[in-house]
Amino acid sequence: MKRVRLVEGFIPGAPIPWKNYDVILSNNFLHHLHDPQVLWQSVRSYAKKGTLVFVTDLFRPASRARAQALVRKYSEGEASILKRDFYNSLLAAFSPAEIEDQLEEAGLDSLRVRVISDRHLVVFGEMA
Numbered sequence: 001m002k003r004v005r006l007v008e009g010f011i012p013g014a015p016i017p018w019k020n021y022d023v024i025l026s027n028n029f030l031h032h033l034h035d036p037q038v039l040w041q042s043v044r045s046y047a048k049k050g051t052l053v054f055v056t057d058l059f060r061p062a063s064r065a066r067a068q069a070l071v072r073k074y075s076e077g078e079a080s081i082l083k084r085d086f087y088n089s090l091l092a093a094f095s096p097a098e099i100e101d102q103l104e105e106a107g108l109d110s111l112r113v114r115v116i117s118d119r120h121l122v123v124f125g126e127m128a
Helices: 037-044 064-072 082-093 095-108
Strands: 020-028 047-058 112-115 120-126
Touching: 020 037, 037 047, 037 095, 064 082, 095 112, 095 120
Parallel strands: 020 047
Antiparallel strands: 047 120, 112 120
16 A cells, blocks of 8 residues: 555644645544534535535434434433443534535535444545
C-alpha cells in the first residue's frame, strides 16, 4: 500500500495535504461534531469529480426508549461507562433526514443516505 498514507488530526486544521482524493472515507465520526458542516465542507474541499465518498455513522433513534433498547441489545456485559457512552452517542447522532439537509446545505446533492442497520447509516456516492 504505497499510495495510502494515514493522517491523524482534528478537522478543521488537520495536516491533510491539499489535493483532490480518489476516495474519502469516514467511520463513526459525524456524531462527534458540534457542526456537521465541518465534515461536509472537508469532503467538498478534498474531492474532485469522480471521488467516491463513503461515510458511516450512527443515526439517532426515534426515542430515548429505543436508544436504551439498542444499548441493552448491543452492550450486554459491557462496563457501565461504555454503555453510557454508547447511549450518549446514539442521542448525539443525526437523523437520516437531518443528514440529507446537511448534504443539501453543503451542495453535496450527488451523495445519498441509506439506513443499513437498526443503528447505522451510510452516506455514499460519487462526486459530480
